[in-house]
Amino acid sequence: MSDVSGMTEIERIAAGETADGGAVLELRNVSRSFEDAGGTLTVLQGVNLSLMPGQVTALVGPSGAGKSTLLHIAGLLEAPTGGEVLFQGQDCGDASDWERTLIRRDGIGFVYQFHHLLPEFSALENVMMPQLIAGLSRREAKERARQLLNLVGLEERETHRPAKLSGGEQQRVAIVRSIANVPAVLLADEPTGNLDPHTAEEVFRQLRRIISATRIAALIATHNHELARAMDRVVELRDGTLHEIK
Ligand SMILES: Nc1ncnc2c1ncn2[C@@H]1O[C@H](COP(=O)(O)OP(=O)(O)OP(=O)(O)O)[C@@H](O)[C@H]1O
Numbered sequence: 001m002s003d004v005s006g007m008t009e010i011e012r013i014a015a016g017e018t019a020d021g022g023a024v025l026e027l028r029n030v031s032r033s034f035e036d037a038g039g040t041l042t043v044l045q046g047v048n049l050s051l052m053p054g055q056v057t058a059l060v061g062p063s064g065a066g067k068s069t070l071l072h073i074a075g076l077l078e079a080p081t082g083g084e085v086l087f088q089g090q091d092c093g094d095a096s097d098w099e100r101t102l103i104r105r106d107g108i109g110f111v112y113q114f115h116h117l118l119p120e121f122s123a124l125e126n127v128m129m130p131q132l133i134a135g136l137s138r139r140e141a142k143e144r145a146r147q148l149l150n151l152v153g154l155e156e157r158e159t160h161r162p163a164k165l166s167g168g169e170q171q172r173v174a175i176v177r178s179i180a181n182v183p184a185v186l187l188a189d190e191p192t193g194n195l196d197p198h199t200a201e202e203v204f205r206q207l208r209r210i211i212s213a214t215r216i217a218a219l220i221a222t223h224n225h226e227l228a229r230a231m232d233r234v235v236e237l238r239d240g241t242l243h244e245i246k
Pocket of ligand 1: 064069
C-alpha cells in the first residue's frame with residue numbers, strides 16, 4: 001500500500017486528502033453480535049449508512065438498541081462482525097492498527113456525554129492538546145484553540161480549568177476540542193445528555209453552526225427526539241436494523 005513518498009493511502013487520507021466528493025464515512029451491511037454464556041446477542045444487522053460532508057445525522061433508538069455499538073464501529077474503535085466500514089472510500093477492514101489509529105487521530109472527532117476534559121489543564125490547553133499531539137506548533141495550536149473557544153462564546157473562560165466552568169461550558173470546550181484537528185467526521189454519543197434542556201438546546205445550536213461552517217459529517221446519538229428532529233436527517237435503530245425516519 002505504500003507509494004514512493006513512503007506514505008500509505010490511508011495515511012494520505014488521514015492527512016486530509018479526499019478520495020472523491022462522496023460519503024466521508026460509509027457503513028455497508030454492517031452486523032455486530034456478542035457471544036456470551038447465554039448464546040449470541042445480535043445487536044446490529046444489515047446496517048447501511050452514509051455520512052455526507054456538512055450533514056448532521058441524528059441517531060435515535062431505545063436504550064440498548066445499539067447506538068453506542070454503532071458509533072464505536074463507525075469510529076473504528078471496534079470491528080464489525082460482518083460488513084464493511086469505509087473512510088473516504090477506503091475499506092478500513094484492510095487497515096493495520098496503526099492506520100486505524102491515524103484515521104481516528106486525524107479524521108474522526110469524538111464527543112461523549114461526559115466531557116473527559118483534563119482537569120489539571122485550562123480550557124485553552126484542553127483544546128490545544130489534540131493539535132499538539134497531531135504535531136502543530138504551540139503557537140499555531142494556541143491560535144486555533146483561541147478561535148474555536150471564541151466561536152462558542154468562551155473567550156473569557158480560556159484560563160479556567162474544567163471545575164471552574166458550568167456543565168454547558170465544559171461540554172462546549174469538549175466539542176471544540178473534538179474538532180480542533182478539523183476531522184472529516186464527528187461522532188457524538190449523547191453529547192448533551194447531562195445538560196438541562198435549555199443548555200442542551202444552546203450547545204446543539206452551536207454544534208450545528210460549527211458543523212455546517214466546517215463541512216464536517218456528523219452522527220449524533222441522542223434520546224432527545226425534539227433535538228433530533230431539528231437535524232438534517234434522522235435514522236432510528238430498531239431490532240438491530242436502521243430505518244431512515246427523516
Ligand atoms: N461488549 C459487549 N458484550 C456483550 N454485550 C454488549 C457489549 N457491548 C454492548 N452490548 C450489548 O449490546 C446492546 C446494545 O448496547 P449499546 O450500548 O450499543 O446500546 P445503546 O443504544 O447505546 O443504549 P443506551 O441508549 O442505553 O446508551 C445491549 O444489549 C448491550 O448489553
